[in-house]
Amino acid sequence: MSNFTIYNTLSRKKEIFEPINPGHVGMYVCGPTVYGEAHLGHSRPAITFDVLFRYLKYLGYKVRYVRNITDVGHLVNDADEGEDKIARKAKVEELEPMEIVQRYTNSYRQNMLQLNVLSPSIEPTASGHMIEQIAVVQKIIDSGFGYEKNGSVYFDVEKYSSVHNYGTLSGRKIEDLYFNTRDLDAQPEKKSGLDFALWKKAAPEHIMRWPSPWGDGFPGWHTECTAMSTKYLGEPFDIHGGGLDLLFPHHEAEIAQGVACFGHEPVRYWMHNNLITINGQKMGKSLGNFIMLDELFTGSHPLLEKAYSPACIRFFILQAHYRSPLDFSNEALQAAEKGLERLFNATALLEGLQPSADSTIDVGALKEKCTLAMNDDLNTPILIAHLFDGVKMINSVSDGKASVNTADLERLKTIYSDFVVGILGLRPEILTGGSADNELLGNVVDLLLNLRIEAKKNKDWATCDKIRNNLTELGFEIKDTKEGFGWTLKK
């Protein structure tokens, strides 16, 4: 179908992507825990796998994209033992846990919409799949790799390791893990410190609880992803994505659970996006550099010099490869903002371009390069570099320094609508003289600029400058051209 390669964390190599069922792709990505507003860190996996989703569809695959919503908080790690993370927040705000869940789910979806992240095919909630999770736990017990103790169920890592390899995804060795495991409260209950929880008994103060064969409790963190991914995608399924921070223990545990349940690896391709740092530092609440997406869009955070549009954030993220670390700074964001404007201006200019008899630009090669970049493990920075080469072509044609024939012009338009809008998901946020969505405004601006042309003929520079300066103040960008004028307005 194509030579689309993706880097598989499991093999630590780029592999040609071949779906299990020809023409169909099943992908699962770890979604948000809805106990707070979405922050900058949430945007990267969402955008990375949105681009993957879009590109797979562009390649002609029918894609089922499952991204979960974790609405069952578990234990908070330090002071408030035995208290559910969501329940804790509920007490603080005097809201029902499910009210919190609803509120932040809505907020997350709103942010995703702003970032032009497409809705997944299925967005399952952990609380809505309790039966499936209990079934997974039971299946693991039946396989001999899980054991119950005091109403909790744990995964027997040692026993698993005697038959299978544990640690293949993260490169960890079981011997090393023995010496590097923190001492945790429930340690005495477990056979080994390496074991992880499949089901936890709920303490009396724990609000979110469900009945199970082992008593009232709640599922372990890793259980939900195994239950929901395989319910909707089968096993094995094609692609599992998530942030690098989830690689261990979460994804490692998912593999072990999958093998225990099904007798084989649950996932063909594991993909991990890298994280975002701020001014070279990790994001942390204690560091005061935790920026929420809403703050980013409005500029209301001490670290922000200005507001940045969702498209700007999206472009900024896509200018780096998803597996590379990315450092956030005002300087970098503003550079991205200007670059994006250049890209959008050319994309708008493309619509009004006049074809000639001959082409002096190589549109075919451009498309080829764009496809190669995306096929190379979603190399969006390279794609963007090629799109900027195209910007130069478009501007040159517009300036009359190059020409394009009718067929090439159509192909060029297709490249920009496919790659910029369709795959990168960047919606041009500008109005131009040719755009129809606000005809009245366009006509008024045209009228003013025609008056300016007349003033220009009379060498009435004062009137000329007044019209231009006032329109500039209102946010319009005025360009003098050979034919007359051109203008754009950022939305």
Added chain:
RNA sequence: GGUCGGUUGGCCGAGUGGCUAGGCAGCGGUCUGCAAAACCGCGUACGGCGGUUCGAAUCCGCCAUCGACCUCCA
């Protein structure tokens, strides 16, 4: 301490052995009534030290430094 991954020009960020990444900023030029935009041109970048090689940002070793993770937050 362990595992994995970074360190590229003023800034961001591609690039895995010889071939211009790209964007932003800067400088010079063309165009312009002046601008803006655009176009053309310019910059001795690859953390340090050794090694392999005809040739290394790219491979190997050591060192420095930064980050993520290390199993009941998800």
